[in-house]
Amino acid sequence: MNPFRTRPNPITDDGDGDGFSFCGNCAFAGVCHAEGYDKPALKELHCLVQHVGPYHAGTLLFREGDPFNAIAAVRSGMVKTFRVDAAGREQVLGFFLLGEIIGLDAIHNGRFPCNAVALDTVSLCRFSFPMMATLATRMPGLQTQLFRLLSQDINKAAAMAGDFSADERMAAFVLSISRRFANHGFSPNRFALSMSRTDIGNYLRLAAETVSRVMRRFQNEGLLHVDRREFEILDMARLQQLALPLLRE
Amino acid sequence: MNPFRTRPNPITDDGDGDGFSFCGNCAFAGVCHAEGYDKPALKELHCLVQHVGPYHAGTLLFREGDPFNAIAAVRSGMVKTFRVDAAGREQVLGFFLLGEIIGLDAIHNGRFPCNAVALDTVSLCRFSFPMMATLATRMPGLQTQLFRLLSQDINKAAAMAGDFSADERMAAFVLSISRRFANHGFSPNRFALSMSRTDIGNYLRLAAETVSRVMRRFQNEGLLHVDRREFEILDMARLQQLALPLLRE
DNA sequence: CGTTCTTTTGATAGCTCTCAAGTCGCGTGG
DNA sequence: CCACGCGACTTGAGAGCTATCAAAAGAACG
Numbered sequence: 001m002n003p004f005r006t007r008p009n010p011i012t013d014d015g016d017g018d019g020f021s022f023c024g025n026c027a028f029a030g031v032c033h034a035e036g037y038d039k040p041a042l043k044e045l046h047c048l049v050q051h052v053g054p055y056h057a058g059t060l061l062f063r064e065g066d067p068f069n070a071i072a073a074v075r076s077g078m079v080k081t082f083r084v085d086a087a088g089r090e091q092v093l094g095f096f097l098l099g100e101i102i103g104l105d106a107i108h109n110g111r112f113p114c115n116a117v118a119l120d121t122v123s124l125c126r127f128s129f130p131m132m133a134t135l136a137t138r139m140p141g142l143q144t145q146l147f148r149l150l151s152q153d154i155n156k157a158a159a160m161a162g163d164f165s166a167d168e169r170m171a172a173f174v175l176s177i178s179r180r181f182a183n184h185g186f187s188p189n190r191f192a193l194s195m196s197r198t199d200i201g202n203y204l205r206l207a208a209e210t211v212s213r214v215m216r217r218f219q220n221e222g223l224l225h226v227d228r229r230e231f232e233i234l235d236m237a238r239l240q241q242l243a244l245p246l247l248r249e
Numbered sequence: 250m251n252p253f254r255t256r257p258n259p260i261t262d263d264g265d266g267d268g269f270s271f272c273g274n275c276a277f278a279g280v281c282h283a284e285g286y287d288k289p290a291l292k293e294l295h296c297l298v299q300h301v302g303p304y305h306a307g308t309l310l311f312r313e314g315d316p317f318n319a320i321a322a323v324r325s326g327m328v329k330t331f332r333v334d335a336a337g338r339e340q341v342l343g344f345f346l347l348g349e350i351i352g353l354d355a356i357h358n359g360r361f362p363c364n365a366v367a368l369d370t371v372s373l374c375r376f377s378f379p380m381m382a383t384l385a386t387r388m389p390g391l392q393t394q395l396f397r398l399l400s401q402d403i404n405k406a407a408a409m410a411g412d413f414s415a416d417e418r419m420a421a422f423v424l425s426i427s428r429r430f431a432n433h434g435f436s437p438n439r440f441a442l443s444m445s446r447t448d449i450g451n452y453l454r455l456a457a458e459t460v461s462r463v464m465r466r467f468q469n470e471g472l473l474h475v476d477r478r479e480f481e482i483l484d485m486a487r488l489q490q491l492a493l494p495l496l497r498e
Numbered sequence: 499c500g501t502t503c504t505t506t507t508g509a510t511a512g513c514t515c516t517c518a519a520g521t522c523g524c525g526t527g528g
Numbered sequence: 529c530c531a532c533g534c535g536a537c538t539t540g541a542g543a544g545c546t547a548t549c550a551a552a553a554g555a556a557c558g
Binding site for chain 4: 165166180206209210213228
Binding site for chain 2: 085086087091093104105106108115133134136137138140143144146147148150151152153154155157158160161163170205229244245248
């Protein structure tokens, strides 16, 4: 049920004859390059990776309160993490794209503070966190990268906590997705999202109707073109200007 | 100027004949107890501590963009971290009380993403972060605690990012302060804050006037008594109920 | 080709902000 | 000791942004 608890598959090669190739997209790629692919420690890092999935859209990857054993990097697809409050309203904490790390917020209590669901077909790289922490002891670069990733998530969460207008939030959201796609060699101007308007709204703390209205206005003003869940950015500069209060990197 | 960059004082005993006594309030206290006070590694941890301060109210401890060298634990007083956006509006990221760790959000970029100011007379324990990371390599308990503290800050920031009413935010704020004081043996029902209404508003993403109005209503409803900056909680249960959507620990 | 979910669009209400004025506390100086 | 002045805080009135409610249009699914 919970792929973070089980060990469904042994490590499998991606089938392209190079077991390391997929790693170029991973948040730990920098560690690998810094250490050099030939070091024994790096082999250990790869040894504790488990490829899990694919999971189809809607699969619950873990549930709030589940014991925390592992973090995971997205190998393909998109993941949404969220909580449901007593009133039944859903709070989306984050969307996770290729290479991004899920589960860092679970370290604190040893339990996941949120649920995670696959938004489309998702494959993950699962890292046992106790093993990773032990390895980080002998691999300072890995420790540093873990600290950085954790620290980065603090900043991401803090950015969302500011009080910004619907326009600012929407612009920042579209830009953030654009940049994260671009980081992996995809077009920064055209991309498809897997989440619903409701998901976007719950993430941005806006009603789904407001998301729809802001998008409409952005289209009317020539900022972007939206066709269902496919986005095209038409005026990157103005989007950046709008998102300025919210984005800083 | 920036106490996080300089080394004003060598370690000094608190004057009570026990150099470790102040540590009971520190976020790293758990590490010390777990490791045992006699271990050499623990001595090293204490060796990299620098007592800095006191700083008087209003002193800028670091500034957005300053290079990051060290984290710090609050030894006495209260600290506010904040950013100022292009429009000149101040966003308060956090208030730091006795024993709480400042600067974890700076690891990511190697620069402080925010400013920090003393709200009253403040003393700190400064920890060189590079040295601490190195030490964490030989001291798994310290590494674990650092991971935990970072992860905790993600959750704190995420909690602030939800869309909650002014009442919920205010109740959660008062309760949070109360609990943090209580953790150090102070009364959970009576405490004095060092920050202004404006600071509270900028932290809770509310106008200062709204903070004032909510407090007035809380007083009228018998939830608490407020005299200038002194607070007394009169109905803990109802406050907790109000804060429920926001607080979870 | 109907069913269902998502998305859009419109009308209205509500929460909080903004602007403005007044009050209070406190330090300064007469 | 008291008057003054400044900053913090409170209180009120009105506006604005976004949420909510409602309904229709559109895509996806079998």
